[in-house]
Amino acid sequence: MDMITALDGPMAALRATLAGKPPRQAREPGAPRKPREGTKQETVVAMLRREEGATIAQICEATGWQQHTVRGFFAGLKKRQGIEVQVLERVRQVGPNKEGARGSYTIYHLPA
Template identity: 85%
Template sequence: MITALDGPMQALRAALAGKPPRATREAGAKRKPREGTKQEAVLALLRREEGATIAQICEATGWQQHTVRGFFAGLKKKGHAVEVLERVRQVGPNKEGARGSYTVYRITG
């Protein structure tokens, strides 16, 4: 059974067959991370001795707070330990309230 798409499909297959194969890396070899990415910037902030707050990371990358927290979850999945250096709570009398509260994070190891 011949359809109207047989000719164009054969032409497409021939065009794709002439393409060189994608460069593949050896099994088990780690890929080289790209430079100048937002993820790299976040990792640099978290590797500092003083760590970084979510607000600092949001300002550096333009991400929203939930995106930063999701990135932290991904780091944990990949085996990086994100530790809390300091928690500052501004709740109670004569304090700024929850908006003045912040947490400082850092990657260990």
Template identity: 60%
Template sequence: MRPSLRHAAQRVLAVWDDEAGEHAALPDAIAALRVILVKPTAAPRPTGPRKPRESTKQQQVLALLRRPEGATVAQITSATSWQAHTVRGFLAGSSYTVYRIAEAG
């Protein structure tokens, strides 16, 4: 079991306050305290684009937009329960935006 910070600090203080002046155990007590205080290094994060999460509203919207007929704001609001202004904001800020002019009729 890993010693607690409180236990390690008490050990350092006990050695420090030793009336006999025997501080021979101080280096070990300090080393134990340092082990507890040192933060573990974070695992390296993968580089490059992240894999998109599945079953998100963003994925729902993208699936609708990938259809040959595309999607209206009303269809997207119905599928996501978003307000129309949220859909427009999503489309305006999306890095997936592709614009084209469709032929009428």
């Protein structure tokens, strides 16, 4: 019994604090969800929609993601949203006086 009376004051204060919050805006059933703004995913999609596209290195720099995370995001776009990331250009730096595989890159792009 002592425990219940000891918690009555703090619980009442918590309930009062929570009651003061404005209610969340409920969306209508069946209405599409509004995507959040300013997310890393939004940044990547914007980069891919540019006319010049984007490389994985550019996306990694903009988001702080690792290369495998960017590639996984590309796969998720195709699987969950049906958006296929296209290859705009592949540049291979192999042979004498080239950087080898490290100098190679691919430019990715999303169709309009």
